[in-house]
Amino acid sequence: MNKVSLNINGITVKADKGATILKAAQDAGIYIPTLCHCPDVSSIGVCRLCLVRIKNRRRFEPACRTIIEEGMVVVTDDPEIQRLRQVILELILSDHDFNCLLCPKSGQCRLQELVNRIGFNEHRFSRLEHVAKDLPIDTSNPFFDFNPNKCVQCTICVRTCHEITGNDAIDMAYRSYDLRVSTFADKPIKESVCVSCGECMERCPVGALIPKKVEHPTREVKTTCPYCGVGCGLYLGIRGNTIVRARGDDESPVNHGGLCVRGRFGYSFVNSPDRLSIPLMRAYDEYAKPSSVVEVTEEGRPITLPLVKRDGKFVEITWDQAIKYVASSLAHYKGDKIAAISSARCTNEENYLFQKFTRVVLKTNNIDHCARL
Amino acid sequence: MGKSVSIQSIEAYKIDSAESLVLLRETLLADQNKTVKLVNVCCGSGCMSSGSEQVREAFISGIKGLELEDEIKVKKTGCHGFCERGPIVVVGPENIFYQHVTKEDVPEIISETLLEDRVVKRLLYEDPVTGQKCFHENDIPFYKKQKRIVLKNCGNIDPTSIEDYIKVDGFQAFAKILSQMAPEGVIEEIKLSGLRGRGGAGFPTGIKWETARNVSSEEKYIICNGDEGDPGAFMDRSVMEGDPYSVIEGMMIAGYAIGASQGIIYVRAEYPLAVHHLSTAIARATDMGLLGHNIMGRGFDFVIKVVKGAGAFVCGEETALIASIEGKSGRPKPKPPFPAIQGLWGKPTVINNVETLANVSRIILNGHEWYSQIGTATDKGTKIFSLVGKVRNVGLVEVEMGTTLREIIFDIGGGIQGGKDFKAVQTGGPSGGCIPEELLDLPVGYESLAKAGSIIGSGGMLVMDEDTCIVNIARYFLDFARNESCGQCTPCRLGTKQMFNILQDITRGKGRPGDIEILLELSDAVKQGSLCGLGMTVPNPVLSTIRYFRKEYEEHILEGRCRALVCRALIFYRIKDYRCKACMKCLHACPVDAIVGAKWQVHEIDQSKCIKCGTCMEVCPKRFNAVECVTGKIENSGDKGE
Amino acid sequence: MDMNTEKLNKILAVFQGERGGLISILQRVQEEFGYLPEPALSLIADFLHLPQSQVFSVATFYDNFYLTRRGDHLISVCQGTACHVLGARDILETAENCLEIKTGQTTPDYKYSLERVACLGSCALAPVVLVDNEVHSKMTPRKVKQLLTEDIDDRKIQA
């Protein structure tokens, strides 16, 4: 690839043609503060914290979207830039409900990082009006909350929802000081076309879009999402013996870090006490040879077998018994009398076997798969 | 007259060649020579709101009553720029200029002026200095120092009549370039003329066109920026309403020059009459074949449509305007890419201001040498200003570049109303600055005003007298800015809000020492940090007022005094009990019933109710003069006379 | 909304195939209904194949669009520069007092809505108040009081 060489803070830096100043600087280990920049989506240059000085240009330019040129001379930090950044940061803070002790984002928050890096002027900051913003928190989504009082209007979530998911559930509505992230007609997120993928939440630099339950994992395990045939790579965050979060694997060629609502949020079943671990069978069924009868109530139990509620009694059986029962039932059917549908939650190998079984043993081509529906 | 035989009906006439335009023009001029008297009734928005429509109807019915329809024609014209004197009626052939005409005056004008050639003196403009009556527009001092190039047709022609426009050389410039000039030649001509954009930034028009010309693209656009967001300015409105064909012709020439076949006029929604006149003009021009395919048989296609704005100042900014036309929120985008390279729908687009485009046909027709003689070495041509505020003659003035502010305000504007003292003049609206008395001899030009901390901008010129509070004006502009910020970038969204807060505090007597410095620092951050022209310029009103009127800020902050008696928290009204004659005038007039009193009982103002509107002071009979307004620390309202 | 859907579809049909028509459509729809009802916004989004959130973003960005029902008469008080220095703020406050609503609000009987506008281009006649489409020039608080205390509909009949 073509390389361009430029000078940043007196250091000669080589970077790929077409790269931004930010990228070139970061690769050279030079820090430039950013807030509205997210490498996964396009840059719009609105927070203005990454402004840098470029020789022979009249104005400061945002590093996050200024493309490098051969021979460019860039200064990323000097007293004037510093003051400009401080004022901007003070303005953001004056409009932010900062309550870091109680904020789940604390420790991973970009705004905290910026305060540490840039600092602010106590005197000026105290003269700014601090509005105690008291906008209602949208808790309608089952997986994450939106707290507009902490939003810094960086629009990363909007760009994510548009560019990455294509859902366009949210956009920036209103203008001037009222500018805010909003769904259609200001409805709760749950009533919008949002699919709860959580991609926006994942990228929110502050504590505005935040998972309902935040527990910090102590270690991570790399695995593949068990939900569907796509097979997204993910990291499960573990605390003790419990999964407390899931995040997409950026390196995975399948999903490049993206996940859907199931992969991202659908892990609680793993540790659920309601989870079935032994095959069950209807108690009245003539084929059942109960070893012991267990009463199982129907209260909210997510039993995955297609059950007809009769008298609501189940018995635990062994896997052998279950397989025998299925086999003896299937033996009654051949050819067009029967159709088989396999599951996306099975592996490719299992799916292969299942269609083979259907075609060869059940002697029918009536085989389909849920992911096709 | 011989030639006119070939034109059967002007209504259905088609201009399909340069010759047919000449033929039509000659026919129309020949027709005009018949001795018909003309009554030109101004039907610009200003005069309409003063009742010119009724005046026009009265003329029509009066003339009909006398069965003189063939000898006297009543014509609607556009704005003369002197709307404050409206409704304005100009009666031919002598072109007598009548002001403040009401429908009751019409019979007299008909019987005296139209029938007897006598002038109705009381309707003439009287020079307040000399007391002399002015018969013609040009005798009025307001017009004497003006140089009306762009406004030459405004007020003289019927804005919706294409025939009227053709009679005053309309479309001649366009016919000229089509038959004699290559697009590059047109661009060269504009470059040589020195024309710079009149929309605010003052970018050289020829260079902008050249940039767009040099991008190869099937599709290009010309956009006329008629958003005129500067609150208090109405130059573009008058041109669009009063001379829409000049704008259209300018766009056609620009289109030919850059290779565009589509034009869009973006007009702010508050200008319904401009939308109406432009649409009518476009329809007429299309009927005649001046817009559409293969115009004048020269293989040039051009169409124009009008798009209405929806109420957002920032949409005057080029990239926001484009977003708005594309049906999106008007949020500016970073430049580059410049619209001339990547504009509407990603295609090369030239955006020009109404006034810029209206200059174009004049330049082409008279040549760049003619144009570049007007103005100064650095600033060519004229500029229209919307002269408003505390000046005696308010209205639109078109002056040669290089005219001094003093000439505009005192010679044309007639000085300050009510003999008060001049304090400052604000040019350029929310993006401009205040200029104090010391700098009044500054010639108007792009660089000269910029050096003084202001800009020409689109041409707003607000004159302030000693009764105008400078901090209040800064607060006013910041209030405007914070509401009009699109909000996307941090310094502008939050910076303007915080600046407004501090200014508001100061005007409310809650300013703190050190506020001025913080305002300067915030201004600097907003100016340097913002993404678009709005944020980059809206601190100017604050910066310039601090630069020239720091003392007044300090008085507000340190002494709690508003010398102009404007900041309500720092002033109060009171009734001097020794002068009040208990006439009850103020008591009845007070809009919030804050005055207590009765017959035979000296009146008193309940300060907790008073909204400080000043009505009581206004209505208190001059001979009593019992109400006063004071500033500074509140003293006992009952203090006896001094 | 049923009857209105028909009206709406008629408006939309005119814009079939027009590029970037969203703002013009919103203007036409508002002309028809007086404001932009939410169901209309979703239908417009569907018609243009735009995300609903984007239509909402546009409808809330521009000052001239209203999402709630307006009064029968719109009183717009100019707060432009020329009007401001000649006392437009007093005019607005007087109007607020007379109508007993704040700027941006509508009277409970849906008779009046009060708005501020930034310049009507009649600056030479400042201060200016627009009542529906009628410009009232050189206003004073007293004239406003007069204008707003007499019944506007009666006035129309007389005129």
Ligand SMILES: Cc1cc2nc3c(=O)[nH]c(=O)nc-3n(C[C@H](O)[C@H](O)[C@H](O)COP(=O)(O)O)c2cc1C
């Ligand atoms: C916030 C803002 C508002 C503007 N408003 C207007 C306007 O109302 N009318 C206008 O002609 N130009 C306006 N401009 C300037 C235009 O962006 C643009 O420079 C101009 O229309 C170009 O035309 P010109 O070169 O003929 O001047 C505005 C610029 C900014 C930054």
Ligand code: SF4
């Ligand atoms: S979002 Fe960041 S800065 Fe704000 S309260 Fe949370 S941790 Fe603190």
Ligand code: SF4
């Ligand atoms: S969760 Fe997904 S669909 Fe919902 S708003 Fe966020 S990015 Fe859009």
Ligand code: SF4
């Ligand atoms: S919610 Fe988060 S990502 Fe979205 S704009 Fe606000 S701060 Fe940015």
Ligand code: SF4
């Ligand atoms: S400077 Fe203001 S108006 Fe311009 S883009 Fe930024 S926020 Fe919007």
Ligand code: SF4
């Ligand atoms: S200033 Fe206005 S509100 Fe106050 S007493 Fe006088 S008339 Fe009434």
Ligand code: SF4
């Ligand atoms: S108008 Fe003047 S004189 Fe009359 S009651 Fe009021 S203050 Fe007294």
Ligand code: FES
């Ligand atoms: S990170 Fe570059 S402007 Fe926000």
Ligand code: FES
């Ligand atoms: S509208 Fe008649 S002079 Fe301006």
Ligand code: FES
């Ligand atoms: S400022 Fe009020 S009409 Fe222009």
